[in-house]
Amino acid sequence: MRAAGATVAEDGADALAVWCGVRRQVDWERLDSGVVAGPVTPAVDGFTAWCGGPVSRRDPARAQRLLSAYAAVRADAACGSPLTFGVLSRWQQSVLGTSEAVPFRTGDAYAKGGRERYGLTHSTEADFARCLHDCADRAVPLVARAARVYLDVAFFHPFDDGNARSALLALVFVLAREGVALDEVGPLRTTRHADDPAGAEDLVRLVALLVRASARRSGR
Template sequence: MTTETAHCVDSLAVWCEVRDQVDWAAAAVLCETPVPVRATVDGLATWFDETVRARDAARADRLLAAMARSRADAVRKRPLTLDLLAGWQRLVLGVPEGGSDVPFRQGDAFAKGGRERYALTPHTRQDFAACLRQSADPEVPPAARAARAYLDVAFFHPFPDGNARLALLTLAYVLDLEGVRLDQVGPLQTTRYADDPGGAADLAVLVNVLIRATYRRGARARANS
């Protein structure tokens, strides 16, 4: 798809259709794991403090601050809302302390070198809020809810910048509310496309695989300690 063609396609509308096609309840059901899942290594913190820091120390510090805020919010069991995300995003982007939260985007957004366009309509904000509320749906396994929330942030693209970073924080938050912390997040760092229902389901499966692997490694470490 050329950039010119992509500008004619609303990838957010495509994602909303794809989102409804995926059987989220079935996508991760085969990999249920007892909770809580206690990681011997904090995968998210390690990713920020090592992989991200090797490229940009200031960005790593901002992400660790946002992670700390999100985990404090998880302790308080705060529901996933746009206002909650905006507070994290202020830290992700380094808005000075006391500054206002990052506002919702004011126009169409683009990603992947302009190959995906996420249109802004009068309903975008409320549609995004409705999707965020579904992150607490008890009928869907936590791994699938976390994967879906990750993709919602990626494709609704709520803020002018930093949405990929926010998507990872969101995935981790949904799991944290369920007592799950992964010991690695590197495998999640793969480009996702709005028009790929198979890829969306595969992300849910991948999150469950990572949960199970974290659980097994943690259980072995406790048994050997």
């Protein structure tokens, strides 16, 4: 048992392996949260507003790169593209402003100031591909799939840099592919922990809340 207040990394645990256990533990199919059906098209695009507001104030170039990636996300969603690592990698080129393909990491990754370690095994990349494929499983409610893929990207940590941005783009993509957009995304930018099933369920509820609020403000 972990000491109170200890992180999985401080215990020497692989936070990715811990997340995979949590992922199996959460009953995603029951987390529907009464979300409205059908397209949600808000008057204000939340991702664009977030980039043009807090992101741009901190780093205008970063904001422009994110907007470029977001344009690709929307185009891929509109044509019903499946979510694969190759698609994420292409978006990540825009996020990082590089002309070269962004590869899957080649070693253990760390986040939260080194307090969480995400291991790498011979099956990590294939396991990640299967998790991405799950985001199209309509047996699971849309908001649960969107929240889960956000956490998958965060804890598989596939890239050397920019994983939090990639996770948000993946969440937005899963919603957009089924005609749902949010009028705010800032509340999603909170710290998540790999060993927290209650936190995973809370993220589903937060996504559902944002979808309902966006629908209400759009006149739905």
